[in-house]
Amino acid sequence: MLQVAGIRREQLYSPNHVGNDALIFMQTVEQLTELGVIVKIYEEQDLGTIQIKENFIFSMAQGVEGTKRLLELEEKGKFIINSPRGSINSYRANMVKILPSKGIPFPKSYVVSIAEKNKITFKSFNARKIWVKRGDVHAVHREDVTLVYSEDERKNIFLEFEKRGIKKAVLQEHLYGDVIKFYSIVGRPFFHWYYLNGINHTPFEEGKLIELANKSAVALGLDIYGGDAVVSDNGDISIIDINDWPSFAPVREEASKHIAKLIFQKIKSL
Structure with a gap:
């Protein structure tokens, strides 16, 4: 049977979403278990003091120290999703340089x-x-x-x-227009979006939003991601933020199935 490590996010990095982040993590664990995967759970805050023996890791860690530790493990050959490199790229100081350089409309x-x-x-x-x-x-x-x-x-x-x-x-x-929040998983038929402010509801091309969101995630090196976009009054779309493994709160049950299948497929293909 496949054995994987799961890294639960430290509560400090779940402001206003402690419960939701914990739920998407545990539902992913449950879905992986149904697929026949044995999951050992670790805490992000313990990464500096514990030894992870499993070769396959899925992680919601976001803190600097935990991410550095995971990067060391990845460099030693362990497979990690989301990759700690993607997590580091999604820190704002890095993201605001990477996305425009890849042609993503960005403020x-x-x-x-x-x-x-x-x-x-x-x-x-x-x-x-x-x-x-x-x-x-x-x-x-x-x-x-x-x-x-x-x-x-x-x-x-x-x-x-x-x-x-x-x-x-x-x-x-600051970009003016409709703010859209979205959730997606690269390589899976899953994309969910909704209006965050609902000011104008300007018509826009949904396919373009999906294209820009996925292009942004790939540019950063993320597989499991969410983010925000702004639709201007003429329908143009700009990405304003990409998040490393968000809570998927509105669609958690469906998302957890796709996340587990992605992890399972990635591991099986190695």
Whole structure:
């Protein structure tokens, strides 16, 4: 029988989604068990102190230290999904460079060192409002993704980041239009989307959204992913965020079956 390790996400990296992240993980474990796979569960926070003997790993880890440890294991020959390289690429400071370089429509963004807090400012955008986002891991705190309307607000967020030891921030153009949230699994016939704000419901080409989402995931090196897009008033689509293994909360039961089948198929093909 196939034996795999499953890495459960540390709660710190599940802000507002602790229960949902735990559920998609456990439902994936259940689905793999039904496929005849033996799963041994590990905790992300223990990765630095434990030995993982299994050669196949599926992981929801997102923290810097846990991801580094998984990268070491991958470099030693273990198969990991999502790959820790994909997780690192999806950190914002990396993602905002990778996606535009692959031709993905993406908002204008600057990666700024907190130590050079005045190098790029609110005025650099000539806009009424911009986003300030922490540049490393995904949001774990209320201020980690903040819409600001002035230079004073931007400075205050930077001071908050500095106090918390955050080294980089992303300043990002605010795009106007319908915000869409989506979930997908590369290589599986599964794609779910819905309007997040429902302001205009501008018509758009669904096939184009699927194409851009999958192209973004492949560019980052992710198999199990979600994200956000904005549809402008003329129907153009821009990707604004890609997430490494989200909770799939609205479609968890269906998604867990596809995730388990993807993991099973990947392992069997090696």
